[in-house]
Amino acid sequence: MSAILLPLLALAQPELPPTDAELPAEEVKGEPAWEEEPPPVDPEIIDGRRRPDYTGPLPGPVTQDNEGAVRAPPPEAFPTDQIPIPDRWRLIESLGLAKEKWWDPYNQNTYKGDRPINPDKVPWLPIEGHDWFFVVNAVSDTVIEPRTFPIPVGVQTTEDPDRVDVFGDKLSTVFAQTFIVGAALLKGSTNFKPPDVEYRVTLAFNMNYVDVPERRVLFVEPSKPSHRFDHFVGVQELFFDYHFRNVSTRYDFDSVRIGIQPFQSDFRGFLFNDQQLGVRFFGTRDNNRFQYNLAAFWRLEKDTNSGLNAVLQTPRDDFLFVANVYRQDFLIPALTSQITVAYNRNREGDDIQIDDNGFPVRPALLGDLRGRDYDVVYLGYNADGRIGRINVTASAYAALGEDRNSFFTSEPTDIRAFFGAAELSYDKDWMRFRLSGAYASGDSDPYDNVDTGFDAVFENPVFAGADTSYWIRQTIPFAGGGRAVSVNGRNGILNSLRSSKEQGQSNFNNPGLMLVGAGADFDLTPEFRLSANANHLWFENTATLETLRNEGSIPKDIGWDLSAAAIWRPKATQNIVARLSAAALVPGAGFKDLFTSLGGPSHYYSILANVILTY
DSSP, rough: HHHHHHHHHHHHSOOHHHHHHHOOOOHSSOOOOTTTOOOOOSSSEEEEETTTOOEEEEEEOOOOOOTTTOOOGGGGSSSGGGGGOTTTTTHHHHHSSOOOOOTOSSOOOTBSSSSSOOTTOOTTTTOOOOOOEEEEEEEEEEEEEEOOOOBOSSSSSSTTTTSSSSSSEEEEEEEEEEEEEEEEESSOOOTTTTOOOOEEEEEEEEEEEEOOTTTTTSSTTTSSSSSSEEEEEEEEEEEEEEEEEEEEETEEEEEEEEEEEEEEEESSSSSOOOOOEEEEEEEEETTTTEHHHHHHHEOOOOOOOOOOOOOOOTOEEEEEEEEEEEEESSSTTEEEEEEEEEEEEOTTTTTOEEEOSSSEEEEEEEEOOOOEEEEEEEEEEEEEEEEEEEEEEEEEEEEEEEEEEEESSSSOOOEEEEEEEEEEEEEEETTEEEEEEEEEOOOSSSSSEOOOOOSSSSSOOOOOGGGHHHHHOOOOTTTTSBBSSSSSSSOOOOOOOOOOOOSOOOOOOSSSSEEEEEEEEEEESSSSEEEEEEEEEEOSHHHHHHHHOOOOOOOSSEEEEEEEEEEEEEEESSSEEEEEEEEEEEEOOHHHHOOTTTTTTOEEEEEEEEEEEEE
């Protein structure tokens, strides 16, 4: 059977190609006769791409035979004055990409600190090296402000003999123009780390014109007119800043600043926000997540009508010592917490100060009219940040100390007063909605040995509509309960019954404040914003008002403060800002009780037109 199958299997198998051993020698060396060789791979670039899966041969090693060669000299061996290499600030200009114009604030400019000073061009400056910068800034601030508020009729004389009521016409007009010019000389790489040395000076020139319908509002003398033009030059900054050291690769630092300098004790300026003479140690740690301030200020006198620093007058016997620390992501992530301890030492009990218009400001003409010394320690916690989608700003202060002479009892009293404020906001696309609330304790018993009315050192808060608000912007005179004394102060929310926010003393015998408000900001375009705000205000306690006015009962309700503003930035920057705002006070029962005007209760309003130009 196997003899039959073997021939059949042989016929069924295909014919295999011969092996190399079976081929002739010439066919083994050459190409096989039964198949053609495939074309070679093309390594060239096809349509801008190299053929995939192809790796070309590596180039051969590069060798160099340079017997007797020496190492190149270091850069220090070359004279620097013979190498025409521009620094990194002038490189753009050397390439022809930028041409400096001294009047142009939008492009590279030596006069706004974009490039260092060339010491060869200013040999009269005591500087060496190419790491000194010069910064100059100029601001024009124009204000036109018609407003109405309760204006007392003059005692000795009046503009209109038909006015026999306590309060006369309400309309007053203010025009103010302020020019601010500042310059700074800095040493260091300003783009990468804090400057090593800084010298700065800022001067402000203010002109103001005020017209009111009654005499003895602007001047104490009844013979003077009911309008006034005044001007003043103030020194707002004059300090030296020295950078001790950097303590990390992220430029955490320690510095000291000496001279007239700006300082804000908290996020919104509730306790102290001013430019005063002092010394301040400050710095950062942990990649700027921790910040600290240790500061001492000797308060300067202020010009009466402009509010600028009057450096030619003797400084006040009023000192402020502040220590605070900031910590980011403290308590919860995205929230910055701040703890503040401030001590205000005032020794102006024997100081009699008359302002430029002839009105007494120290001591205030309240109660027994005697001067006061006081010591107050402020303990505060402040927070700023967000909780989820909600933006949060909050402040809380306790004022603890001693008043050497209460103007109600002529005896020493303890100070125990409290303050709290918070603002919550929610952003939705181009809209922000805000809720605001504030509480400042008032004095419930003027004749006890504890003063519980809260007062700040020098407030200037950005809160609840800020200076767009009627109550924050306008000063309401406390006629009938004190002479040359106001219920509140300009650019402040506290009802402190001071003679002047700028020149008067803190007063802890006051009615306090309660505020609840809501507002919204609408960024219609990058250049145009609309804002609106509504606040309801109350006195926290009216016992002080009732005692000073000799009234049995005064309601707490101050009224509704309604305001709206339009802000236009034509360049979408802060170089040109125009603002037009309007505010109205709808009086409540307490305000009507205190300030019944000629013709009966009515609304009060203010209009603010403001243009700020900045270089």
